Amino acid sequence: MPRSKPPTMSDVAKLAGVSPMTVSRALRPNASASESTRKKIREAADQLGYVLDSTAAGLSSRKTGFVAVTIPSINNANFANTIRGLNEGLQDSGLQVLLGFTDYNIKEEERLVEAFLRRRPEAIVVTGGVHTERCRRYLAASGVPVIEIWDLPSSPIEHSVGFSNVKAGRAMANYLVDKGYKNIGFIGGNTKQDARGSDRCEGFAEVLEERGLSTERLRISEEPVRNMAQGAAAMDYLIDKHPDTQAVMCASDLSAFGAMMSCQRRGLKVPEDIAIAGFGGYDISANAIPQITTLEAGDYQIGTETAKVILSQLADDNDETEERAPQRIKIATQLLERESTSPK
Amino acid sequence: MPRSKPPTMSDVAKLAGVSPMTVSRALRPNASASESTRKKIREAADQLGYVLDSTAAGLSSRKTGFVAVTIPSINNANFANTIRGLNEGLQDSGLQVLLGFTDYNIKEEERLVEAFLRRRPEAIVVTGGVHTERCRRYLAASGVPVIEIWDLPSSPIEHSVGFSNVKAGRAMANYLVDKGYKNIGFIGGNTKQDARGSDRCEGFAEVLEERGLSTERLRISEEPVRNMAQGAAAMDYLIDKHPDTQAVMCASDLSAFGAMMSCQRRGLKVPEDIAIAGFGGYDISANAIPQITTLEAGDYQIGTETAKVILSQLADDNDETEERAPQRIKIATQLLERESTSPK
DNA sequence: AATAACCCCGTTATCGCTAACACATTGAAG
DNA sequence: CTTCAATGTGTTAGCGATAACGGGGTTATT
Incomplete structure (x- = not known):
């Protein structure tokens, strides 16, 4: 367990003989950097065992890559499926889910939301349409897309994905x-x-x-x-x-x-x-x-649809041209008739 | 949805008529700040709807407050219980669990661990003792406590909490x-x-x-x-x-x-x-x-014991006096005899 | 009364990274 | 042979917070 502090981008830059900015660019997929320097930098990074610090990156770029999500319980297959769907839908976006459990308690949800807000997520997903007054204020003032799932609240905070x-x-x-x-x-x-x-x-x-x-x-x-x-x-x-x-x-x-x-x-x-x-x-x-x-209940689909809403909202943000319109996605439920109610 | 960027500590400081540093101190539980200024600052913060930015705090203090955890699946009551136990044990520590799912795939685990390492967690928990070569390297070089759970690997990376x-x-x-x-x-x-x-x-x-x-x-x-x-x-x-x-x-x-x-x-x-x-x-x-x-299998207990290991390791870190010794916590399993194997 | 020992709070200097701009180089278009 | 755009790279200036140090004021110590 080496106690020496981990290498920084400057260390990599020095070893590769370029500026830190070039390293930053080379390590990202879209940025402009020639293939030759990119290779050189990758090798230097590998040699040093360099791992990008997204804390610093987030601070600088004002994009943390987090999507905060609260669900009532982890011991629940329905919510688990929603999370699977959400992860699935967010997979290629570089967004990471920050998951928290409210234990079916809106006071606990409030605490959780406040803790999450500190992390400056790019979107917030909460389960259900009932929140404490203070929690609603937090969410409304967060400045990022808010999505309520597993319900279609009569007075939604912003977006919602669910069913009645x-x-x-x-x-x-x-x-x-x-x-x-x-x-x-x-x-x-x-x-x-x-x-x-x-x-x-x-x-x-x-x-x-x-x-x-x-x-x-x-x-x-x-x-x-x-x-x-x-x-x-x-x-x-x-x-x-x-x-x-x-x-x-x-x-x-x-x-x-x-x-x-x-x-x-x-x-x-x-x-x-x-x-x-x-x-x-x-x-x-x-x-x-x-x-x-x-x-x-379409639990998995709630997750995938939520992911779509998030991605479209964040894309809109870049455009900045059109006003964000609250979305209200209705998920279809299906009654599955089985033996327990069918007299043979 | 206000588009104006969220207030910073300086904004609060200005409103309260103090320096940003004082705000930082007042908002923490242990730091020294008089009760009167603390109250003044809390009011100013409340008025502005200020929420601490732990991204910046983490960068500065080099403490992110994250514990990264990978489990194979969210659709599994055993792992869910472990997470519950872990959350429980970490509750009052200010540490936040960053949860990821490997889908029972060590290649996916590797990807996840790399993504987590970018977040500079203060400890890393992985399920199982089998990892890709690269993943082992990442973990060993992470510089933070690593705990393998749900198993007692013959060659553990560092700590382990589980059973055979x-x-x-x-x-x-x-x-x-x-x-x-x-x-x-x-x-x-x-x-x-x-x-x-x-x-x-x-x-x-x-x-x-x-x-x-x-x-x-x-x-x-x-x-x-x-x-x-x-x-x-x-x-x-x-x-x-x-x-x-x-x-x-x-x-x-x-x-x-x-x-x-x-x-x-x-x-x-x-x-x-x-x-x-x-x-x-x-x-x-x-x-x-x-x-x-x-x-x-003692799934919940695996979580609580893991939390204890993490907390003790992080406390040791502060001491810095004694050398960290790898811990190996053995969880007791219990055979519950029931009707399905008991001929009446 | 003098020295020490606190308690508060301000100043300065980063933390590691990226946005924004500047600049050089290249090749294509006129 | 310009003119312009595209491309690749360096420079500067923060992002928002905290560590570390220091200084003024108050209270304890002898």
Whole structure:
């Protein structure tokens, strides 16, 4: 572990017999530099083990190459897919994702956004449309493109890429009602922090009311219901309270699976005795037995579309001619009918 | 979206009637500044919407506050837990994780490490002990603490936090043989890129040989076997080829679940007809019916221990008195016996 | 009362790089 | 044989912050 400080561009320049500026140019793809000096410089850099300092580069050029992104949790396949899509879409741009986790907590999001802003990202992506007042101010004043994803907020900060969670809930409710189920429940958390889940529940409830069905089987838990164990516990509670329940939508496929296992343990057959639907298009919904009906959210696509928005906004910035218009990209969701809601 | 460039420390200084240096001090927790000027400065900063530029701060102080971390995939609960643990352990240190994904590809890891090195992180964490030659050089010459996790490499670059995947494979094999199973298989991928999976298989095979059992049911697929569908396909293949298979270990709990579903579809009962074990201590292994025997890898703990190593190394750096000694933290794994291998 | 020991805060000099401009050289166009 | 554009390279001046040093004022020490 050599304690000597790493070589700088000047060191490389000296060794190659050119000026530092020429080194800077030679190391970039687009800049003008002759092939011969470029080769000479590359060799000198290699010899010294030189690595560009993008901290200094960023300070000078006022371009850090960062895209700051917050997601609620890393333990969530949906958000993970979004990040994969975003990385994919940003791959050749030289932009690097600076990822942070809010733990489904908008106060934590605020802290994270402030920390990210210090890094002077070139664009900021946040999950969801609900933020603290201070966080909204930070974002609005950041001076860079802001994109809210996984939702289509009624009053967006700037751009948004997502879908309506209310409509998603409505879609599933309509599907279940169309199937002929009457006593329909919803398992999810009623957290003010995470609006996406409660939006889906809201849409779900709307439809039940519109179509004259009881809404007393909704929103069972005050705690978040995200994982399998929580889904199982919520299902136990629901069935104990309403043994006549015929169909249930869960806030995620994971809780749906947990709920399904809970039914199985009680000797209830899915879908014969009770139908179960999930959300998110997780792997498990396709691989469980029975396979679980779910609503695919286009998670990966949210990432790729977000990347497109970022790139186009940053390109526009160079033009500077036309005014930036806020974009609002709607991602299509898809209801995947599977065995868990299809009486054979 | 104000196009005017963001305010600098000098702007705040001017407004508060002090020098920029004083602003710098006032905005830090430890530096000396009187409470009155500190308040004045905070107000001025707030009024201007000033946010510290850590790009410039990093250049000047030679401390970026970054810890660069590479993991194979974001779609993996084990690595996700490690990151959670790492974030947790780093929370109060002011250090920020710069996360990248190698996609189980050491060439991609090399690219990522080079990109990260440009950011001048204060420590580097890489998953696994197998790297390209060039990548090893980069890491060794980085001048900052390097920590390899999720493995205990025979020739570590510097520090390591993990467990022996060979021993993990051995443990599960011994358990299954002890249980009385004879025709034992292993489902996993044979990728040279990802040594962890094949290490586990290797240890597994060692034990089978040592204890006089056939090893012809090993390493079914040349492709990686990580998800449920791949596990199911591999199980189908294995049973078709060796219908007398009595027990199988899968490279992960996800493939174990897929394999189990595959058995169920064929009418094979788990564990009565065939026993299945997984790896990783995933949620699903505790929630599936039957519950799946697994080897808990201490993923979260790997993260917290890594954080400790980083913090102690950076503290040592300040002392500068004692020589840095490479640390080698061994994380305990735990075999969780569940229904999928326990004939009732 | 005098010396030392702080506590605050300002000044100066970078940190490593790149934008912007200047300048020389070359080749093509008129 | 100019004139002009294109190309490659050097020079200068920061980008926005902090380290290091120093000096004035206040409080402790003997």
